[in-house]
Amino acid sequence: MxxxxxxxxxxxxxxxxxxxxxxxxxxxxxxxxxxxxxxxxxxxxxxxxxxxxxxxxxxxxxxxxxxxxxxxxxxxxxxxxxxxxxxxxxxxxxxxxxxxxxxxxxxxxxxxxxxxxxxxxxxxxxxxxxxxxxxxxxxxxxxxxxxxxxxxxxxxxxxxxxxxxxxxxxxxxxxxxxxxxxxxxxxxxxxxxxxxxxxxxxxRGLVGEEVIVTGADRDLHSGSFGGLAANPVMVLAQALGSLKDETGRVTLPGFYDGVEEPDEALRRDWEALGFDAGEFLGRVGLSKPIGEQGRTPLEMLWNRPTAEINGIEGGYTGDGFKTVLPATAHAKVSFRLTGKQDPIKIREAFRAHIRSHLPKDCKVEFHDHGASPAxxxxxxxxxxxxxxxxxxxxxxxxxxxxxxxxxxxxxxxxxxxxxxxxxxxxxxxxxxxxxxxxxxxxxxxxxxxxxxxxxxxxxxx
Missing domain, CATH: 3.40.630.10 (Zn peptidases)
Incomplete structure (x- = not known):
């Protein structure tokens, strides 16, 4: 020194x-x-x-x-x-x-x-x-x-x-x-x-995934085909919506394998920071924290893994109204990882989850956008x-x-x-x-x- x-x-x-x-x-x-x-x-x-x-x-x-x-x-x-x-x-x-x-x-x-x-x-x-x-x-x-x-x-x-x-x-x-x-x-x-x-x-680590679900070979009239033909947007929305349960926990099998709790000394340090979640969210026009129940805001930000939908599209979203069953639906999803979570296993579990929600007439393709551990x-x-x-x-x-x-x-x-x-x-x-x-x-x-x-x-x- x-x-x-x-x-x-x-x-x-x-x-x-x-x-x-x-x-x-x-x-x-x-x-x-x-x-x-x-x-x-x-x-x-x-x-x-x-x-x-x-x-x-x-x-x-x-x-x-x-x-x-x-x-x-x-x-x-x-x-x-x-x-x-x-x-x-x-x-x-x-x-x-x-x-x-x-x-x-x-x-x-x-x-x-x-x-x-x-x-x-x-x-x-x-x-x-x-x-x-x-x-x-x-x-x-x-x-x-x-x-x-x-x-x-x-x-x-x-x-x-x-x-x-x-x-x-x-x-x-x-x-x-x-x-x-x-x-x-x-x-x-x-x-x-x-x-x-x-x-x-x-x-936190990161897994990025792009999902494309395809149904019919073209957009379909919802009056002629609605209720009978598969709707890829509905299929994908249902699959993504079931990624979390009512407590905010991610539902993928094995998702929390490797997640570690902060030690008591670190937990005390974080508590001493006096983090105000309401003030933090207020900077972006929000007010109430959501997320995994039973966890402090700083735990959720720093020490808990997440699953988030970053973008989703499909069908007609222009001016006016067009009653179609979209032929395709797209979404981009990211997972933030903590502890010793394995990004490759997370990716495999996510893809299996999406496939489990596909009806017989729908196909899916995936494009990865990086995978790094915490x-x-x-x-x-x-x-x-x-x-x-x-x-x-x-x-x-x-x-x-x-x-x-x-x-x-x-x-x-x-x-x-x-x-x-x-x-x-x-x-x-x-x-x-x-x-x-x-x-x-x-x-x-x-x-x-x-x-x-x-x-x-x-x-x-």
Whole structure:
């Protein structure tokens, strides 16, 4: 661990160079690195080059690695006796549509004053360029004070996170020996609440399924065929409606195999957060929680699996009225998984459930849209308590160990392929409007994020 005086010097250096750090981030944000749009392929590569050059200037051995898609950027500091750490972020960004809803051009970033203090406005400000730059600025200040970077650091930045990371698993598998470290750090999450830092210690997995039920060879007149011919929309609706019982539990056989209860210490931590489900739902125009009976709201969000219908269509939905029995019905369904649930078994159980509801004259086809298990981190690793203390020292509030209702597959990939846990520490806020027009990152998140990483690096040395 670094001496307090040395850490104070690093923090003072970060404060003194705040304007320079902001200028570097704004420069990075001007690159329209939209990975999903082929028209921006060269911009994505330009962002990779920008990162490589910044890292090389800091003293990292930095290289661009081509993939079948967008490139990876990998950088290393000098080997040493410290704990080896892999830091991950992504430099690609979401598309900007609808452009007319932006208050300023999305790739002309600027500092704006708001009621909540100054913010950095622009696409990628929070997701994830601003977040990854907090770590780079901490490394910059460390080098300014010590004359060298922290040893045994590996930095991995990808350019396809916003388009499903198709090249990431193959890259991890082919470079596993070079990327493996004792722990991974991921900066692509948020504060628990404004001003309260958090470490995400568990992530739900995901199974995505598309279902198409087909009946007659064409749409049928409901007066001529109704009551006699199979209606695929009714068939699919009945099958999907029976996925849950009256208590909110999923009815698929074996669905809860591998689901684990939070330990008492974690349960107490969650209770102490004072989560207000009514206030949370009120932000989106709702008021009353529903879901699995006998479970707290945070359990349902973080530690219980779900089955949700994400979209359903079939038949005539245009203006006016058309009395038909649709020939086909489509639905997209997702399952969020926890604990040790097996995504392949969940998929098989879902498909068997749909088939069991099909009348003789109907056919079904399925298209999978990903399957990843949940990730649960081993918080007994001393790194977690050290990082928790470092965050508390910076934010003057105890850092919370939290779960995440969403899925961040990279954490599972690190566990499965590289055999290491991840600490997910981010400084975004719920109102950062990531993936939406007018994305922003609070200036406090950027500056205190960099200071937080400086403290965590010192704690892990």
């Amino acid at each position: 670094q001496e307090p005086a040395q850490l104070d010097d690093i923090l003072a250096t970060l404060d003194a160079d705040r304007d320079g750090a902001i200028a570097r981030l704004l420069d990075f944000l001007r690159i329209p690195s939209i990975s999903t749009d082929p028209a921006h392929g060269e911009d994505v590569r330009r962002a990779a080059r920008w990162l490589r050059d910044e890292l090389a200037e800091l003293g990292f051995d930095a290289k661009i690695h081509d993939t079948t898609g967008h490139p990876m950027v990998v950088a290393r500091s000098q080997p040493g006796s410290g704990r080896s750490v892999l830091f991950y972020g992504h430099y690609d960004v979401q598309p900007v549509d609808p452009l007319e809803l932006w208050n300023r051009p999305p790739f002309e970033p600027a500092i704006e004053d708001t009621e909540d203090g100054p913010v950095i406005r622009g696409r990628g400000a929070s997701d994830d360029k601003g977040q990854l730059m907090t770590f780079l600025e901490a490394c910059r200040a460390w080098k300014a004070v010590h004359g060298a970077l922290p040893s045994d650091l590996i930095l991995l930045f990808e350019g396809e996170e916003e388009s499903g990371s198709p090249s990431l698993r193959p890259f991890l598998e082919s470079h596993a020996d070079d990327l493996r470290a004792s722990i991974a750090l991921i900066c692509d999450t948020a504060l628990y609440a404004d001003g309260r830092p958090a470490i995400t210690t568990q992530l 990730s649960v981190m081993d918080t007994s690793d001393p790194a977690f308590s050290a990082a928790r203390q470092a965050l508390g020292d910076e934010w003057a509030r105890d850092a919370a160990f939290i779960g995440a209702g969403g899925s961040i597959p990279i954490a599972g990939d690190f566990k499965q392929i590289l055999g290491m846990d991840s600490m997910l520490i981010g400084f975004g806020r719920d109102d950062d409007r990531i993936h939406s027009p007018n994305e922003k990152y609070n200036l406090e998140s950027f500056t205190k994020g960099a200071r937080s990483w400086a403290r965590i690096l010192a704690a892990l040395r």
